Amino acid sequence: MQIRRASFPIYAPHPPCPFEHEDSPCLQRHGHYERNTHPEGSGRTRIQRFFCKFTGKTLSVLPDTFLPYRSINVPDVQEHFDRAQDHQSPVQSKVIRGCLNRAVKRFARADRATRLTDFFGQRLPRTSSPQALWKAMRHAAGNLSHILLELATQGKSLLGDYRCLK
């Protein structure tokens, strides 16, 4: 499972365990791996990994600019979604455009809209388009970092619900 650093307190040395079990404490540092800092493959960022000794599952702590499970960064997604989502920026590389297009497609799926609308409950109106849903989420929760933080409290993210994925 991947979580962003902002989803647990700055003073905490490691995250709370997201896996359900009775005993604690359980998390131990479990090495690290490197991930591309930018989707095009440039830059390397070190990702700390933790191991839950009761469930045998691992947890990775991502820098806050990373979107969990996607090779695209939070500022790029926010910027792209804030514009009309079909906007093609001439300055973006083909790789980033591909990632953003996949993100938009995923966000536009009906099941995603339902889950996000359910999550934010009465703070969001029932909307008919992905663009309207995005606008309503921004209005209700703030920037994408804040949106992700709220979603993470229930194991969710913008484009998927991670507790359901293994």
Ligand SMILES: [Zn+2]
């Ligand atoms: Zn645990």
